[in-house]
Amino acid sequence: DAGITQSPRHKVTETGTPVTLRCHQTENHRYMYWYRQDPGHGLRLIHYSYGVKDTDKGEVSDGYSVSRSKTEDFLLTLESATSSQTSVYFCAKKDRENTEAFFGQGTRLTVV
């Protein structure tokens, strides 16, 4: 356990419904990231955060929003889920510059 957990681990939802994925860390790391993993695309960055209420877009941010109101929680919201958002979502955290990132176990989201 690297001090980072994701919930839920699995979710099936219907097209058009809102979905929120939670990433929780226990070590007050400054940086947090949300990625999606799809076959043939590797990990693509959705959004990232460099502090409480400090977030920025990654390369595939359309259709997603994030919030970080506390250091330990980084929430990813799909405002209106679409089938193209079916994926495995990974959260990661990083303490400071010149350190590695640690990953959560992933959330498998299926939009039907």
Place this chain on the structure above:
Amino acid sequence: AQSVSQHNHHVILSEAASLELGCNYSYGGTVNLFWYVQYPGQHLQLLLKYFSGDPLVKGIKGFEAEFIKSKFSFNLRKPSVQWSDTAEYFCAVNVNNAGNMLTFGGGTRLMVKP
């Protein structure tokens, strides 16, 4: 913005064969470089990292990587692979700017035949 390219998408080797996976990045400034491994059904785990100093870095499980700044490359190597190395391997680049964005390559799926 930085980008990372991994040239080999799928690699199949027999046990004891040597491995080299290519990774190139595009960013002209100071970067940190990583290789992560993902075993089937699991999350990503760090294999090795480069921040500064000796460009030849050694990681876990006998893996090593060489940073060649002039070629913007950070190739992963292992002299003799094992069946248990079957996994997907990701190269990543971290730029030490304000956001500390961490960008991954598309991954290389390695299958080692016993």
